[in-house]
Amino acid sequence: DAGVIQSPRHEVTEMGQEVTLRCKPISGHDYLFWYRQTMMRGLELLIYFNNNVPIDDSGMPEDRFSAKMPNASFSTLKIQPSEPRDSAVYFCASRPGGRSEQYFGPGTRLTVT
Amino acid sequence: SQQGEEDPQALSIQEGENATMNCSYKTSINNLQWYRQNSGRGLVHLILIRSNEREKHSGRLRVTLDTSKKSSSLLITASRAADTASYFCATDAENNNDMRFGAGTRLTVKP
Numbered sequence: 536d537a538g539v540i541q542s543p544r545h546e547v548t549e550m551g552q553e554v555t556l557r558c559k560p561i562s563g564h565d566y567l568f569w570y571r572q573t574m575m576r577g578l579e580l581l582i583y584f585n586n587n588v589p590i591d592d593s594g595m596p597e598d599r600f601s602a603k604m605p606n607a608s609f610s611t612l613k614i615q616p617s618e619p620r621d622s623a624v625y626f627c628a629s630r631p632g633g634r635s636e637q638y639f640g641p642g643t644r645l646t647v648t
Numbered sequence: 649s650q651q652g653e654e655d656p657q658a659l660s661i662q663e664g665e666n667a668t669m670n671c672s673y674k675t676s677i678n679n680l681q682w683y684r685q686n687s688g689r690g691l692v693h694l695i696l697i698r699s700n701e702r703e704k705h706s707g708r709l710r711v712t713l714d715t716s717k718k719s720s721s722l723l724i725t726a727s728r729a730a731d732t733a734s735y736f737c738a739t740d741a742e743n744n745n746d747m748r749f750g751a752g753t754r755l756t757v758k759p
Contacts, residue, residue, distance in 0.1 A: 577752065628690075635696055637693065
C-alpha cells in the first residue's frame with residue numbers, strides 16, 4: 536500500500552485566496568483525521584471522519600475552514616479566504632476501525648503571504 | 649487541545665547513550681501511544697501501551713505506564729544518530745475515537 540497520500544506537498548498562496556488540500560487515506564481505513572502543526576501550537580486535531588461522516592469538527596478554527604469526505608478514498612480541507620496565520624503544516628491521517636494506531640501522510644506545508 | 653505533555657522539551661545525548669522521555673496526561677485513557685517525527689515528515693507510530701499494561705518493549709524501545717500518576721515514559725536504549733527526531737505521546741481517551749498529542753520532545757543524538 537502506498538500509505539496516506541497528500542497533495543500538494545507545498546502550497547504558497549496570497550492572503551485572501553482559496554486553498555484546497557487533498558488526502559487519500561489507506562484503503563480500508565474507516566477513520567480519517569486532519570491535523571495542523573505549528574511551532575506555537577503543536578499538533579492540533581481539526582476534524583475527523585468515520586465512514587465518510589464528520590464526527591467532531593470542534594477543532595476547526597473558524598468558518599473559513601471546511602472539510603469534506605465525498606467517498607472513502609478522498610477528503611479535502613479547504614480554507615477560504617486564507618490568512619497568513621493559517622501558515623502551517625497540515626497532516627492527514629487514517630486508521631482502521633478497531634485499531635488505535637494512526638497512519639500519517641507526509642503533510643502539506645502551507646505558506647500564506 | 650493537547651492532552652499529553654512531554655518532558656523534556658529537548659534532549660541532546662551522545663550516540664550509545666540511553667534517552668528517556670516522559671509524558672503526562674490529564675484524563676482517563678484507553679491506551680497511550682508514542683510516535684516519532686523526523687524533520688519534514690509525517691508522524692510514525694512506534695508503540696502502543698494499553699491502560700491495563702505497565703510496561704512494553706519493542707526492540708530498543710521500552711515504554712512504561714503509570715495510570716495512577718497519569719504518566720508514561722519512553723526509553724530508547726543504545727541510541728543512534730538516526731534516532732534524532734521529535735517524539736510525541738498521544739492518548740486515546742475513554743469514550744472517544746480521536747487522539748490528543750503532546751507538544752513533543754526534540755531528541756538529538758550526536759555521533
